[in-house]
Structure formats: structure tokens, C-alpha cells
Amino acid sequence: MKQKMAGWFKLRKTRINIIDDQSGWIDFTLSKIAMIIASVIIIAAAFQLAADFKDMGRENELGVIALDFKSAVDNVGSDTFDAGVVRTYSFDTERFSFDNDFYDVNASISGEYVRMTATASGGRSIHAVKPLTFRVLPFNESTLQSELAGSFGHDGTVDDPIVSDYTTVVDVLSQTSANEVMLNTSMDVYIQKTFICINTGNGVNKLDYVLVHQ
Amino acid sequence: MSLFINDERGVLEPQNDLFATALLVIGFVVFAAIMSKTYLTYDENSFALENYEEASRIAQAIASDELLHNTRSGILSASVLDRISTPASDETMRDMLFSSFSGNFDFSVEIATDDEKHQWTIEQRPISTANGDVIAASVPVVIELNPAESVAGTLTVKMRKRGWI
Numbered sequence: 001m002k003q004k005m006a007g008w009f010k011l012r013k014t015r016i017n018i019i020d021d022q023s024g025w026i027d028f029t030l031s032k033i034a035m036i037i038a039s040v041i042i043i044a045a046a047f048q049l050a051a052d053f054k055d056m057g058r059e060n061e062l063g064v065i066a067l068d069f070k071s072a073v074d075n076v077g078s079d080t081f082d083a084g085v086v087r088t089y090s091f092d093t094e095r096f097s098f099d100n101d102f103y104d105v106n107a108s109i110s111g112e113y114v115r116m117t118a119t120a121s122g123g124r125s126i127h128a129v130k131p132l133t134f135r136v137l138p139f140n141e142s143t144l145q146s147e148l149a150g151s152f153g154h155d156g157t158v159d160d161p162i163v164s165d166y167t168t169v170v171d172v173l174s175q176t177s178a179n180e181v182m183l184n185t186s187m188d189v190y191i192q193k194t195f196i197c198i199n200t201g202n203g204v205n206k207l208d209y210v211l212v213h214q
Numbered sequence: 215m216s217l218f219i220n221d222e223r224g225v226l227e228p229q230n231d232l233f234a235t236a237l238l239v240i241g242f243v244v245f246a247a248i249m250s251k252t253y254l255t256y257d258e259n260s261f262a263l264e265n266y267e268e269a270s271r272i273a274q275a276i277a278s279d280e281l282l283h284n285t286r287s288g289i290l291s292a293s294v295l296d297r298i299s300t301p302a303s304d305e306t307m308r309d310m311l312f313s314s315f316s317g318n319f320d321f322s323v324e325i326a327t328d329d330e331k332h333q334w335t336i337e338q339r340p341i342s343t344a345n346g347d348v349i350a351a352s353v354p355v356v357i358e359l360n361p362a363e364s365v366a367g368t369l370t371v372k373m374r375k376r377g378w379i
Contacts, residue, residue: 035231042242049246056253067264074268077314078275112316131318133268134275166306170313200306208314 063128066116070130077134077210086192091185111177138181140213161197269351273371299334312338320374327367
């Protein structure tokens, strides 16, 4: 009990000493610790900001490649008198050489968008997605005709127009083209415009589509 | 000022670190705010530039669509525009006009004669331009009002930003 009391008095004395200490060491130490903590936080935030900007730069670079491909597809879509003419497009992945990290660049396309993915050696990946303006089907003309023949009994050519409401045809093709198709970025991509002929009862109308395949 | 420099009592000395740290923090926050604002402005401008090309491409595609050319190629027919302009009397024809475009962009088409006597608005579904950015692109067109009269006009595509793009 005596020992306990002695310990308590010693602690109290120490506390009084700290409070009554006029030399300013505590003040000095606390302000230094606060400054070190603040400096660490600020330096960490600055590094994080720099890393974020680096990632944004890479994403923008990948976005440029995606935009270039998307523009090639949309340019074919906006051509009016271009049915049947096949254009070739090759990816300029050499452009994506931001730093010495190894990057594997992949492309995929669906009926709605194009997507570029770059994967770093550590497994981290960045993406760039661009929406397409015109309706796109990610397969070739013969596949399209067999799809139409399977769904409607007609292949949609001028000689064999589909007899149906056009919204049904659009819905069926939207479902068919909903899944992404991977493209090999080291090979040429073929882009062509095609017409699907539909007999709606009021004459034959044409539906424009852009075919993208390898 | 000389009093401040020559003051040997050292009253301000222990607080100098705090002032310096506070200044550093304020400077960093201002720097981060400026960088964020710059990026946001860049993002908005690049969106506008990218989508101006889209709007321009759509405007050219619609202006050259055979559906709008009743008699002569390259000249829009006012009678066809009457049928498909809002409210459309021929909805199938209007939907056919929009059928070659993917559903990624909300846009409307406005066609007007240069003398502003005639104006048509074609929209697939009603779009609100009250909120969000609107990007517009125009192409010059010739509109056949009747077999005896054709006038110059403008076809404008107005596009609105969608959520995911």
C-alpha cells in the first residue's frame, strides 16, 4: 500500500513538472511531431496525385487509339454510296509507348461500342471505351446472311428481302451483336457497309449496317 | 520591420514551424484545386470536340439519306419532312430514318429554310435540352417546297450528353 501511494505521488509530481515546466521543450517537441506528420501526409498526397495523373495520361493515350478505330468504323457508316466496298484498318499500337512498362493492348467490339484494354506486366489493366454512332455487326456478310436466314427464312439481300416488321429485325440483330468480339490488334480489320432489305408490306426498305470483322 | 528583425526575445521562433506548415498545406490544396479544375475543363472541351465530330457526321448522313429525297437526289423534300417531323404522321418512316444510328446518342434534327418561314423538328424520342451540355452541328441543304420552288436551308443536329459516355 505504501509502495502504491509512493508511485502515485511520483506520477503526480511528474505531471506537475510537465505542466509547470517553463523551458518550452514539450511545446517544441509537439510542434515538431505535428510538422513531421503533416509533411508525411503532404508528400504522400503529392505522390498519389502524380501517380493519378500518370494513369490518366495512359488512359487518354489508349482513348486516342480507340477513337481512331471508332472514327474508321463511323466514317464507313456515314458513307452513303459505299455498300459492298471493304475498307481495311490496322491498329497503331506502337503509339502506346508511354513508358518502359510492358503493355499488352487488346481490342474488342460489340454492336454498341469499341473497347481497348492495356494490361501491364503486374496484371493491372486500364480501359478506354468509345460509343459507336452507327449500328455495327461484328461479323462478316456471309455470317450475317446465315443469321438472317436462320431467324427469318430470308437472307435480306435485294433478291431475297426479309418479310417482317423492321423493328423485329433490328431487335434480333441487336441481340446477336450484343456480345463483345475480340480483335487481334496485330492483324487488319475489315470494315464494310451493308444493306439489309426488308419488305414491310409498303415496298422494300433498306436497313444500313456496318460490318466489322477479321 | 527592423524591430521585427532585431527582436532577440524569440517569442515568434517556436511558432514559425506552424506558420510554415500551414502555408505549405494551403499551397498544396490550392495546387490540387487548380489541377482538378484544369482537368475538368480539358475533359469538357475534349467531350465537346469529340461529339461535335459525331454531330457533324450524323448531320451529313441524314442530309444525304435517300429517305428524305423524294424526287431529286440531294434535295430534301418538304412533303417528306412534313410526314416525319414532330408530331410524326408517318412514324415508320421516321423510325427508318433513325434506324441506322445506334442508341448511344440522344439527338434531334432541326431543318429550317434560310428565310425562317419553314421549320421542321424531327426527334425519335423526346429529349430534354434543359439540363446538360448540348452539342450542335449544321450542314447546308436545299429543300424542295413544291415542284416549282426550292429554297436553301440548314439541317442542324443537336446532341445531348448521355450518362455513360
